[in-house]
Structure formats: C-alpha cells, structure tokens
C-alpha cells in the first residue's frame with residue numbers, strides 16, 4: 001500500500017475592499033495549479049498560527065499590512081488532492097493598510113463574490129464561494 005497522504009495546513013484570506021469586492025491572485029507558471037485564481041495565503045510554517053501565516057503572506061505577496069484583530073474566520077476548505085489532503089481556513093479582512101501590489105509577479109483582480117465563478121479556481125476553493133456570496 002502507498003503511504004498515507006499528509007495533511008497540509010494552508011491559511012488563506014479574502015481581502016475585501018470598500019466596494020465589497022474580493023481580491024484573487026493568479027498562481028504563476030511553474031507552480032502547482034498554475035493559472036488558477038486563489039485567495040492570498042500559504043502554508044502554515046512550524047510554530048505559526050494560521051493568523052500569523054495570513055499576516056506574513058499578505059505582506060510578502062502583496063505588501064499589505066494587517067493584524068490579528070482584523071482577521072475574521074469565515075469558513076474552511078477541505079480537499080483531497082492527489083499528493084496531500086488540504087485543510088485551509090479562510091479568513092476575511094476588510095481593514096488593512098496599503099494597496100495590494102503584485103510582489104511575486106502574480107496577476108491580481110478585485111472581483112464581486114457573485115462573479116468569482118468567472119475565474120477558474122483550485123477545486124478546493126469552489127465550496128468557499130457561497131460563503132462569500134452570503135457575506136458580501
């Protein structure tokens with residue numbers, strides 16, 4: 001039998017602007033799931049809380065500064081990928097400093113929640129969309 005698949009903990013965030021639009025970022029060529037649109041975030045590193053991961057990734061990927069008190073838990077994704085099982089809490093953040101900039105070459109887009117389906121997302125993300133539609 002093959003080894004059991006590891007559980008991968010990733011923390012992600014829906015940044016919401018004053019117009020109630022959500023920021024998505026396109027995964028660059030060369031990465032897994034390249035070309036798909038995702039919520040900013042990344043793997044939770046050892047010793048980090050998911051909130052710390054989101055704060056770090058928002059800064060690294062987008063130059064955005066926020067704090068734990070500005071992150072509200074919304075829901076989570078759970079998806080069996082071929083090589084791992086993904087568990088991904090999704091936070092919502094409306095209060096942040098700096099306009100998001102592409103710091104890692106990724107395309108960025110502000111999208112209404114009810115238009116998220118127009119942008120192909122990783123399979124794990126599809127069940128998250130109704131939660132954002134309800135919220136926004």
Ligand SMILES: Nc1nc2c([nH]c(=O)n2[C@H]2C[C@H](O)[C@@H](COP(=O)(O)OP(=O)(O)OP(=O)(O)O)O2)c(=O)[nH]1
Nearest residue numbers: 010012031032033038039040041042043122124125
């Ligand atoms: N940040 C983020 N990751 C997501 C989303 N949906 C989804 O399936 N993922 C997956 C893609 C990656 O396998 C993993 C996040 O890893 P990462 O962003 O820290 O690392 P990475 O691009 O270098 O990943 P990889 O190439 O090693 O797979 O979670 C999402 O909405 N946001």
